[in-house]
Amino acid sequence: MDRVGAEVESHAARLRDCYGSSQAIPPISADWPGATIADAYAIQAANTAQWEAEGRHVVGAKIGLTAKTVQAQLGVDQPDTGILFADMAVNDGDTVAPGRLLQPKVEAEIAFVLRRTPDAHRLTTAELIDSIAYALPAIEVVDSRIANWKIGIVDTIADNASSGLFVLGTTPVRLADLDLRLCGMVLEKNGEQVSFGAGAACLGNPLHALGWLTTRAASVGRPLGAGDVILAGALGPMVAVAPGDSIEARISGFGTVRVRFGAE
Numbered sequence: 001m002d003r004v005g006a007e008v009e010s011h012a013a014r015l016r017d018c019y020g021s022s023q024a025i026p027p028i029s030a031d032w033p034g035a036t037i038a039d040a041y042a043i044q045a046a047n048t049a050q051w052e053a054e055g056r057h058v059v060g061a062k063i064g065l066t067a068k069t070v071q072a073q074l075g076v077d078q079p080d081t082g083i084l085f086a087d088m089a090v091n092d093g094d095t096v097a098p099g100r101l102l103q104p105k106v107e108a109e110i111a112f113v114l115r116r117t118p119d120a121h122r123l124t125t126a127e128l129i130d131s132i133a134y135a136l137p138a139i140e141v142v143d144s145r146i147a148n149w150k151i152g153i154v155d156t157i158a159d160n161a162s163s164g165l166f167v168l169g170t171t172p173v174r175l176a177d178l179d180l181r182l183c184g185m186v187l188e189k190n191g192e193q194v195s196f197g198a199g200a201a202c203l204g205n206p207l208h209a210l211g212w213l214t215t216r217a218a219s220v221g222r223p224l225g226a227g228d229v230i231l232a233g234a235l236g237p238m239v240a241v242a243p244g245d246s247i248e249a250r251i252s253g254f255g256t257v258r259v260r261f262g263a264e
Helices: 003-018 037-053 068-074 125-131 153-158 206-219
Strands: 058-064 080-085 105-114 132-142 165-168 184-189 192-198 229-234 246-251 255-261
Touching: 003 037, 003 153, 037 080, 037 153, 058 206, 080 153, 080 206, 105 184, 105 192, 105 206, 105 246, 125 132, 125 206, 132 229, 132 246, 132 255, 165 229, 165 255, 206 229
Parallel strands: 058 229
Antiparallel strands: 058 080, 105 132, 105 229, 132 165, 184 192, 184 246, 246 255
């Protein structure tokens, strides 16, 4: 194994060790200053392969860094992506057990469920729409294994795009009934409105985010497929949560989705 391969395996193992632990780690970018975005995706891929070997099942993907302001903050010009596993799903209205996550925050998003693989060679708007079975409102519970969320682009990609859990609404909606760009979002914490946004926050339209992901997934030999859940990116600022908090997201045309965090 060469030096880069050894670094990839070492940092992948450090991140895996954080799961089920109450301990986060220092930034990977500080320990490996020369790490590139490609190195970060290699770390993510190493952990994905390990988890699949252990029996976890991939059910889709998440798209992050869809807001231009966040991209500028981290010094990148494109989104990033992480893997969704079946055991990350939380039922609408259920309670997340205390201690399951390290540093949770929440974002309101639109989720697409695919009916087929989008054709990466003809990514027109019509092709993307035709590949989607339906859409749902979603709450992504993001988390970081990097202490105090002191992340750069390498850290978040390596850490499966700072993924945690996801909650899907239960009433599918057809794209024909929606305005994905203008749909408004309000996220409440304990009944107080704490985050606002709209579909345009996702690269101008959540379909654009899906197009980017389709191209990337095909390029790394892991194309999207029928039944995949795609979290298209945050519609507004993420919000930190604590044990005992209750979260509800409302997205116009989509309805509501809720999750609670169990008290310690």
